Amino acid sequence: MKKLLFLTQQRVCCLLAFYIGILLNLPIFLRRFHQLRYDALLSTGIEIVAAFALVLFTTLLASLAGRLLFRILISLLVVGSVAASYYMIFFNVDIGYGIIAAVMTTDSMDLSKESIGWNFGLWLVLVSLLPLLILWLAPLPEAVLHRRNGGAMLRRAGVMVAAGLCCWLPLKVMGKHQDSLDRQHNRMMASYGGVVAGTYSPSNWLSGMGLLAYSSWSQAEDSRKLFDPAAHFTYTPPKDVNDLYVVFVIGESARRDHMGVYGYARDNTPNLDKEPNLAALQGYSCDTSTKLSLRCMFVREGGASEAPERTLKEMNVFSVLKKQGFSSELFAMQSEAWFYNKALADDYALRETIQSEKRNVGKPIDDMALVSELKDSLDRHPQGKHLVILHTKGSHYLYTERYPRAFARYQPECMGIDDNCSTQQMVNSYDNSLLYTDHVLEQVFNQLRNRNAIVFYASDHGESISKNMHFHGTPRNVAPMAQRSVPIMVWASDKFLAHPDHAAAFAQLKMLAKDKTPVFHEKLFDSILGCAGFTSPNGGINELRNWCHVKQ
Structure with missing residues (x-):
């Protein structure tokens, strides 16, 4: 003493x-x-x-x-x-x-x-x-x-x-x-x-604790300031909702005109090409940078302002699913915590948290880590009625950092930020990153083939590529089409399509894909709910903006 x-x-x-x-x-x-x-x-x-x-x-x-x-x-x-x-x-x-x-x-x-x-x-x-x-x-x-x-x-x-x-x-x-x-x-x-x-x-x-406090504050702020569709509209779930899995994969900087599944000369989507239950839609982004697109992608029409800063006015579609009784988890190779909070996920992990896990120690940032997180998430929720959001690193520059050497199919590549790279080298690296995206998506589908599941994929924006240059974020009213032309895809499991209503709705998607009908980020809110089988008797889903709406 x-x-x-x-x-x-x-x-x-x-x-x-x-x-x-x-x-x-x-x-x-x-x-x-x-x-x-x-x-x-x-x-x-x-x-x-x-x-x-x-x-x-x-x-x-x-x-x-x-x-x-x-x-x-x-x-x-x-x-x-x-x-x-x-x-x-x-x-x-x-x-x-x-x-x-x-x-x-x-x-x-x-x-x-x-x-x-x-x-x-x-x-x-x-x-x-x-x-x-x-x-x-x-x-x-x-x-x-x-x-x-x-x-x-x-x-x-x-x-x-x-x-x-x-x-x-x-x-x-x-x-x-x-x-x-x-x-x-x-x-x-x-x-x-x-x-x-x-x-x-x-x-x-x-x-x-700090992230939880911020999340709680953010959600409390949202409940006071943002219009909540779940509180103002009635949503009727599909009959199979109790064993339903909904997965949304957010892509990064992907252009559909550089993907084989959309007719690109290079076959850099060999797995997507052979997926019978895939609808590859002609997508257009609502904005040209990650933060701005995340503000306008998942809300109803008018849910984000048209001003350059895209101020949020409403809660997003993921919060609606959460309030319909879905459990939800989010895993990200990026760090847009403000957006993840607004999804009201039960749990989310950023890339630093994911990379600190034992299985990922010492490994580069790799979107395949999200597949492991998805598998664990599905195992934790074996009964269904579960939502998983995966935010990928995708084709974010430097493109050669987005894929393992086994996927370096197109040569020569642009190997470093300080290198003087030709347009062709930049394109080769970019196309290789999309080849890896094809592999990652295939692994996502593989986790869900034996479940009642529907998967959405949409890139946040495109990318302009030229000699030693990569661009996005150009003001959307003057942005080149390369920054707005994005892949939007919907995949469904055989078990999901065994339900006649889902099969009819998915046929609508396949028709849109076949006819190359333009689809837009701004319609994701209504289409995610509609394609998952939800209806709303009082306007919670705008059927004119629902890609899966079956006309009677």
Whole structure:
């Protein structure tokens, strides 16, 4: 006990940083060391320093709040980190938004004994005991904010700045190092700092809490500001809704005039070509950049403003399905969190979270990781009435980073951002990326062939390609057709088409495809619901905008 008298607040912070940042993460450091494929020793060492520095910075920041509040906040940090470490160490659980959302929204009485039992309780008490004793028994001073304590305050500020730099700077340097390796090996990895933050405690569960708070705030804002079709219209589900799966794949920078299934000279869609249950429609995007298109793709007519910024006015079609009783999950190789929140998904994972999973450690960003997430999602929801949204990296520049070497069919390629590439090299790489998209979509369909399922695919916008240049985002009123001409496809399983109503609706899609009838992003809202079999007696679906509407 006497030794505790010699513990200053900064020393307490250092001890807690060592305990939380290093000791609790020790098995994770060892596991990641064995999983890393490049610079494992250097990366692990840097991540140990960053983990310690992050907790030190956090505890020093909390110490400015005063003795009592400091102890309360850091006690929560300790308990949260110990709880997270139990599942990370013994169950290999990746802590992120989904886990945090499940914990925060599930009644504790419903949690299974396998998840929270005596072992967990014993771990929580024993592993939390030492840091909590140090925290509450050490005679800490009040916050040193008074001007007479200016020297102490400056010292503390100096240590905080140093801790912040020790966390940020090594990760920044490793991120730069990873970028250089990416260029050398023609690959693209997820953000180094983002993956590290999603791998270790407490950054993983703190970021998950932050994302949950943002999501809750965003949804609360939407409920007050955005028109909600589900609250104003009646939607009648199809008879087979209870075992129905709806999957939407959001493409990136894909042009239909560069896809074999649309008549392109190169056969870069060999799998799509032979799919009998596929309708490849002549799509046109509502805008020319990802963020703007995501605003106008999935809402009703007029649900996004015509202004350049495309301000949202209404909730999207995914929120409607959610309010019709669908469970929903979203997995993304991009980071449009604002959009994912508006889908009201039960769970979503961004690329950094996905890439920090054990099976993806050390691997480049690859859309095939989304197929694995889809498979797991379907396994978690074997009964159906489930929605999955996959946001791909698709054909985003640099195109050669979007596909493995096995798909480098068209040569020569544009291999680097700094290379002086001809138009043909750019096109070759772009066409190879679409060849890989064909493979990814085929794997998506394979997960659903034996289920009652319908899959939609639509690219967010197209791409202008010329010598050493790639463009999209041109104002839509003057954008070239290459930036607006996109693939929109609908695929259905045999089980889905066994229902006469679905078969008749899908025949309408096939007719649109055969006649090369133009279809538009702006009609996705009505068509997703209509093609899935929903009806609305009071105008919730505009049948004139429903591609699957069967005229009586």
